[in-house]
Amino acid sequence: MTEDMLPVNIFFFVIAAMMIFSAVRVVTTKNVVHAALWLVGVLAGAAAQFILLASEFMGITQVLVYIGAIVVLFLFGIMLTRAELGTSDDLDNDRTQKLIAGGVALLLAVVMGYVLYDAFEDQSISLVGHTTTQLGQTTEQISDSIFSTYLVPFEAASVLLLAALIGAIVLARRD
Amino acid sequence: MLINQFLFLAAILFCIGVYGVLARKNGVMVLMSIELILNAVNINLVAFAAMWGTKAPAAGTDPSVATIGPVFALFVIAVAAAEVGVGLALILMLFRNRRSIDIDELDLMKG
Numbered sequence: 001m002t003e004d005m006l007p008v009n010i011f012f013f014v015i016a017a018m019m020i021f022s023a024v025r026v027v028t029t030k031n032v033v034h035a036a037l038w039l040v041g042v043l044a045g046a047a048a049q050f051i052l053l054a055s056e057f058m059g060i061t062q063v064l065v066y067i068g069a070i071v072v073l074f075l076f077g078i079m080l081t082r083a084e085l086g087t088s089d090d091l092d093n094d095r096t097q098k099l100i101a102g103g104v105a106l107l108l109a110v111v112m113g114y115v116l117y118d119a120f121e122d123q124s125i126s127l128v129g130h131t132t133t134q135l136g137q138t139t140e141q142i143s144d145s146i147f148s149t150y151l152v153p154f155e156a157a158s159v160l161l162l163a164a165l166i167g168a169i170v171l172a173r174r175d
Numbered sequence: 176m177l178i179n180q181f182l183f184l185a186a187i188l189f190c191i192g193v194y195g196v197l198a199r200k201n202g203v204m205v206l207m208s209i210e211l212i213l214n215a216v217n218i219n220l221v222a223f224a225a226m227w228g229t230k231a232p233a234a235g236t237d238p239s240v241a242t243i244g245p246v247f248a249l250f251v252i253a254v255a256a257a258e259v260g261v262g263l264a265l266i267l268m269l270f271r272n273r274r275s276i277d278i279d280e281l282d283l284m285k286g
Contacts, residue, residue, distance in 0.1 A: 006176070008176060009176060009180075012176065012180055016180070016184045019184065019188065020184070020187055020188070020191070023187075023188050023191040023192070023211055024191060026191075026195065026207055026208070026211060027191055027192075027194055027195030027198065027199065027204075027208055027211075032201065032203060032204065035204060035207055036207065039207055039210065039211075042188070042211060042214065043210075043214060046214050046217065046218055049181065049184070049218055049221075050217075050218075050221050052176075053181070053221050053222060053224075053225040054225060054228075055221045055224065055225065055244075055245055057245055058217070058221050058245050058248055058249070061249060061252060062217075062252070065252050065256060066210075066214070066252070066255075069256065070210065070255070070256060070259050073259055073260065073263060074203065074206070074207060074259070074263070076263070077203050077206075077263040077266060077267070078203055080267055080270070081202075081203065081266060081267065081270040081276050082270075083201070083203070083276075090200070090201070090277070091199060091200060091201045091204055092198055092199060092200055093197075093198055093199070093200045093279060097197070097198065098198045100197065101193075101194050101196075101197030101198035102194060102198070104193060104194070104197060105190040105191065105193050105194035105197075106190070108189070108190050108193055109186060109187065109190040112186040112189070112190070113183065113186060116179055116182045116183060116186060117179065120177075120178050120179050120182060121179070122177060122179075123177065123178045123179070123226065124176060124177050124178065125176050125177070125178050125222070125225050125226045125229050126176065126229060127176070127225065127229060130228065130229055134228065135224075135225060135228030135229065135241060136224070136227075136228050136240065136241030136242040137224065137225070137228060137241065137242070137245065141242045142242050142245050142246060142249075144242075145242040145243070145246050146246055146249070150246055153250060157250055157253040157254070160253065160254065160257050161253060161256065161257050163257075164256075164257035164258075164260045164261050165260065167260075167261050167264070168260040168261050168263070168264040169264075171261070171264035171265060171267070171268050172263075172264040172267045172268065174271075
């Protein structure tokens with residue numbers, strides 16, 4: 001069995017294809033609610049990729065925070081702004097701007113693709129034979145790291161979330 | 176697995192997100208595209224962490240260095256959550272004042 005035929009690779013390509021299809025639907029669909037649901041597809045795919053990379057903590061955080069909270073927040077936003085719940089032709093900019101956007105995205109893809117290929121040509125990650133502890137990906141190690149080395153940034157992040165919470169309440173409430 | 180598989184996937188998702196930010200007019204859709212971009216960054220961080228983790232034991236360095244990747248990705252998730260919260264509040268305010276959330280109508284600063 002060659003390296004390319006490892007089950008983990010097959011899983012990767014199936015999930016990656018699903019993620020890219022969902023992401024394309026997020027930016028092209030004419031229905032706002034469908035876009036939020038396709039976004040769930042991308043985020044769940046990313047969670048699966050984290051599990052493939054042996055990062056269980058990130059996989060679960062992704063599901064809890066992104067799919068559990070952020071997508072619900074988006075659905076609230078859609079409902080509160082009274083978007084058309086059917087298909088709507090008024091979600092995109094005009095044709096010229098879409099073409100420019102496509103050109104920019106394509107250019108970016110070519111540049112990043114070339115740089116990545118140039119820098120990491122055939123470096124492999126073979127997780128087989130390593131324990132998660134060796135990989136430094138267990139929840140215990142991550143929490144040790146957060147609550148010792150990165151304690152100050154962690155506190156800063158919590159203050160940021162508090163500020164965002166208060167800011168969102170102040171902005172959104174009716175006077 | 177090649178490291179480039181994950182990096183290319185993240186790059187493609189990033190470009191799709193950039194396309195969404197530039198091509199969409201609806202404010203909520205622009206925020207969704209920004210989520211795609213931030214998520215692509217998280218995939219990169221975790222992939223690099225895994226790459227470092229497989230190399231660290233051989234190089235004789237501390238494996239806990241590889242935990243930096245998930246820790247940074249956690250911070251990215253926290254910032255993304257804050258950004259969506261404030262962003263949606265702004266869009267809600269926009270809707271209340273103008274009855275529309277089309278970003279291209281905000282041209283007050285155009286000379």
